[in-house]
Amino acid sequence: MARALTGNDNDGAASPRWTFTLLTIPSRxxxxxxxxxxxxxxxxxxxxxIVIVHNAATAEEPLExxxxxxxxxxxxxxxxxxxxxxxxxxGGRRVQLSVCRTPLVAFIDDDLTxxxxxxxxxxxxxxxHPVGIVGLPSLEEDTDTRFKPRDSTPHVDLDGIRYMPxxxxxxxxxxxxxxxxxxxxxxxxxxxxxxxxxxxxxxxGVPTGYVLDRGYLRxxxxxxxxxxxxxxxxxxxxxxGLMCTALEYDAVSIxxxxxxxxxLAQDRxxxxxxxxxxxxxxxxxxxxxxxxxxSREFPAIHAFAAEAQRHPFHFxxxxxxxxxxxxxxxxxxxxxxxxxxxxxxxxxxxxxxxxRTGWLQRIGKAMxxxxxxxxxxx
Numbered sequence: 001m002a003r004a005l006t007g008n009d010n011d012g013a014a015s016p017r018w019t020f021t022l023l024t025i026p027s028r029x030x031x032x033x034x035x036x037x038x039x040x041x042x043x044x045x046x047x048x049x050i051v052i053v054h055n056a057a058t059a060e061e062p063l064e065x066x067x068x069x070x071x072x073x074x075x076x077x078x079x080x081x082x083x084x085x086x087x088x089x090x091g092g093r094r095v096q097l098s099v100c101r102t103p104l105v106a107f108i109d110d111d112l113t114x115x116x117x118x119x120x121x122x123x124x125x126x127x128x129h130p131v132g133i134v135g136l137p138s139l140e141e142d143t144d145t146r147f148k149p150r151d152s153t154p155h156v157d158l159d160g161i162r163y164m165p166x167x168x169x170x171x172x173x174x175x176x177x178x179x180x181x182x183x184x185x186x187x188x189x190x191x192x193x194x195x196x197x198x199x200x201x202x203x204x205g206v207p208t209g210y211v212l213d214r215g216y217l218r219x220x221x222x223x224x225x226x227x228x229x230x231x232x233x234x235x236x237x238x239x240x241g242l243m244c245t246a247l248e249y250d251a252v253s254i255x256x257x258x259x260x261x262x263x264l265a266q267d268r269x270x271x272x273x274x275x276x277x278x279x280x281x282x283x284x285x286x287x288x289x290x291x292x293x294x295s296r297e298f299p300a301i302h303a304f305a306a307e308a309q310r311h312p313f314h315f316x317x318x319x320x321x322x323x324x325x326x327x328x329x330x331x332x333x334x335x336x337x338x339x340x341x342x343x344x345x346x347x348x349x350x351x352x353x354x355x356r357t358g359w360l361q362r363i364g365k366a367m368x369x370x371x372x373x374x375x376x377x378x
Contacts, residue, residue, distance in 0.1 A: 016048045017102055024055065025054075036050070038114045040076055042118055053081050053083050053096055055083050065082050066080035103176070104173070112217045113217070120214065122172045126173070130337040132337065134208075135210045138170075138216065158323060162210040164208070164321075168194045177337075192238070205332035234273055235286060243294065
């Protein structure tokens with residue numbers, strides 16, 4: 001059973017290395033309860049924290065919200081925050097990242113349950129591979145049918161990792177790295193925040209991918225009020241995300257590098273939002289309705305695009321990668337990820353050298369630290 005840190009633990013208890021963090025809304029309380037029960041049953045001896053962001057405007061007192069949620073899992077170390085100021089998905093994600101206090105974090109959806117060696121799979125992967133985001137496969141409801149990752153999505157299988165964007169559900173990695181590459185894009189309020197985040201990670205030279213042979217998730221599709229499935233106004237959220245992605249990453253022109261982006265926009269995302277046969281009239285009307293917003297936010301989009309030009313890699317949105325490209329990014333990440341890995345896994349560090357070689361170790365450590373910082377800043 002998972003070891004829980006509660007307010008009754010003594011000061012000598014081990015500090016948690018992980019935070020599981022999730023957004024929830026009042027109508028999904030049944031699913032939140034299931035998720036918390038699955039966390040309590042994880043076969044891990046590691047301590048961890050749970051952070052829940054109640055992502056909705058409410059007249060209820062925050063302490064009452066926390067009391068009600070904590071009662072669902074009294075054995076778990078739960079902290080609760082109420083986000084009534086900007087209860088969008090993007091706004092909630094920023095709260096999640098800002099209140100996390102452990103070196104490793106796993107963002108999880110509240111319509112999941114977790115099964116198997118989840119923490120072991122995530123931690124072993126981060127210890128042994130220079131990756132910035134790790135995901136786990138999800139199954140549909142209580143079946144053996146895999147929901148994500150889809151085999152049809154471009155990927156590269158290499159050394160036990162399926163390298164590709166981690167498409168939400170569970171997204172795990174280094175808290176400080178998530179913050180250092182800029183946190184969550186403010187122009188993704190309700191759709192596409194993880195798609196853009198993964199792209200930015202690859203462009204910074206840190207790969208993302210799935211571990212398919214250990215822990216897994218179950219996705220309970222019937223949870224109400226999903227912004228990506230049944231939210232009112234979903235069409236404009238998806239269209240807005242596509243427009244911003246094209247502008248922020250210089251993908252407006254249709255060419256070989258951007259072909260995958262435009263094909264997915266046409267064949268999947270517009271159909272997903274506007275129906276099998278998107279009406280040109282409806283599409284044009286939606287674009288025109290978004291124009292005032294685009295005008296207001298264009299200076300920020302332009303500044304973001306200028307910053308993106310300075311990324312060490314210039315992958316385009318949804319650009320398929322081959323094994324050579326993945327290995328190139330992995331070679332870059334070996335150095336870029338070192339500072340984050342050392343901070344998270346103190347027990348991974350080599351034993352300190354003593355005697356006459358101590359001064360050489362100190363010089364080498366200082367030089368290595370400066371190189372790592374330059375790579376991260378790039």
